[in-house]
Amino acid sequence: MINGLFDLSFWGLVGxxxxxxxxxxISVTVFLHRHQxxxxxxxxPLMSHLFRLWLWLTTGMRTKEWVAIHRKHHxxxxxxxxxxxxxxxxxxxxxxxxxxxxxQEAAVSETLDKYGKGxxxxxxxxxxxxxxxxxxxxxxxxxxxxxxxxxxTVWAIQMVWIPFWAxxxxxxxxxxxxxxxxxxxxxxxxxxxxGILIGGEELHNNHHAYPNSAKxxxxxxxxxxxxxxxxxxxxxxxxxxxxxxxxxxxxxPKAALDMDTLRAVLSNRFQVMARYSREVILPxxxxxxxxxxxxxRAWLKxxxxxxxxxxxxxxxxxxxxxxxxxxNSEQLQLVYSFKQRLQRIWERSGDSRQASPLADLQEWxxxxxxxxxxxxETFARRLRSYTLESSTAR
Numbered sequence: 001m002i003n004g005l006f007d008l009s010f011w012g013l014v015g016x017x018x019x020x021x022x023x024x025x026i027s028v029t030v031f032l033h034r035h036q037x038x039x040x041x042x043x044x045p046l047m048s049h050l051f052r053l054w055l056w057l058t059t060g061m062r063t064k065e066w067v068a069i070h071r072k073h074h075x076x077x078x079x080x081x082x083x084x085x086x087x088x089x090x091x092x093x094x095x096x097x098x099x100x101x102x103x104q105e106a107a108v109s110e111t112l113d114k115y116g117k118g119x120x121x122x123x124x125x126x127x128x129x130x131x132x133x134x135x136x137x138x139x140x141x142x143x144x145x146x147x148x149x150x151x152x153t154v155w156a157i158q159m160v161w162i163p164f165w166a167x168x169x170x171x172x173x174x175x176x177x178x179x180x181x182x183x184x185x186x187x188x189x190x191x192x193x194x195g196i197l198i199g200g201e202e203l204h205n206n207h208h209a210y211p212n213s214a215k216x217x218x219x220x221x222x223x224x225x226x227x228x229x230x231x232x233x234x235x236x237x238x239x240x241x242x243x244x245x246x247x248x249x250x251x252x253p254k255a256a257l258d259m260d261t262l263r264a265v266l267s268n269r270f271q272v273m274a275r276y277s278r279e280v281i282l283p284x285x286x287x288x289x290x291x292x293x294x295x296x297r298a299w300l301k302x303x304x305x306x307x308x309x310x311x312x313x314x315x316x317x318x319x320x321x322x323x324x325x326x327x328n329s330e331q332l333q334l335v336y337s338f339k340q341r342l343q344r345i346w347e348r349s350g351d352s353r354q355a356s357p358l359a360d361l362q363e364w365x366x367x368x369x370x371x372x373x374x375x376x377e378t379f380a381r382r383l384r385s386y387t388l389e390s391s392t393a394r
Contacts, residue, residue: 181206
């Protein structure tokens, strides 16, 4: 029994370890994240319990703790109250001590009470799954039985897999380095191509832009393996998708914006802003650079990132570059001011004391048409053609 019941070769052990850790990642992304934390899908009770059981065996995590900490992260993102922001705590701290940060926050009863509502609270959760060390102890015995002495190594890798990849890489690198499809007011990034290892969670910027979507990929070339499993379970009647990002479609431009257009713009505000940066701000920036002196071109080049990022994410160097670039270009000042006004429309849209967001957006388009900037006029015309497609998952 030195080699266990399966008596696997070295590469067989590698494959078995990757399979076991992959099951854990899928349990986290499908069950804990998309199902429990964001309610983007429902799961058959059998699948829900199998995920809970597997997570108890391989991580010892309790559903309520994980969900509460994640929800608080979204509400308090990049602030001193964020349980694991590398922008506040530093990348090194979150990457290598992410599990410790998780345990610290899990001990805060106020966090669990406020953000952990709606999670399982049955007999198993209260009497069995609350004993974290019992679960991972059972997993150790199972690994020894299946793989012999090598099972100790398999078990050790299982135990560090989620603390490193989820608590460290996703929460750390995923808010520090990578590319961004959407300029949401936090530092979340996409860190592809680690999709198979992290289950689609690497598309973190997409998730923060559309947190309640069961599907995390946005671009045609992005691969969300978690979504693949959800669709498979849906086909088998084991899951039902409730929410995906309601992507806008372009119809015929309207003479005036209506409520359908407003809903399409507001629900896809980060996509709208990304398009505005791509189709208005950056072309104007390039045009101004071509007609500027060397000094102005240098400041415009430094300001490219600051021109498209959300203002709350700009550091002092970004702010200086932005200020200098805008001071050297009246046209860039104009299109940047339109960006700020567009952003304020949806920031105020939930405030009943403010004017109608529809009237605000109509006025924005009217003034954009009269601004005398071709790219801005084209964007305003396209904005009037926005409409919502069906939210049914495709």
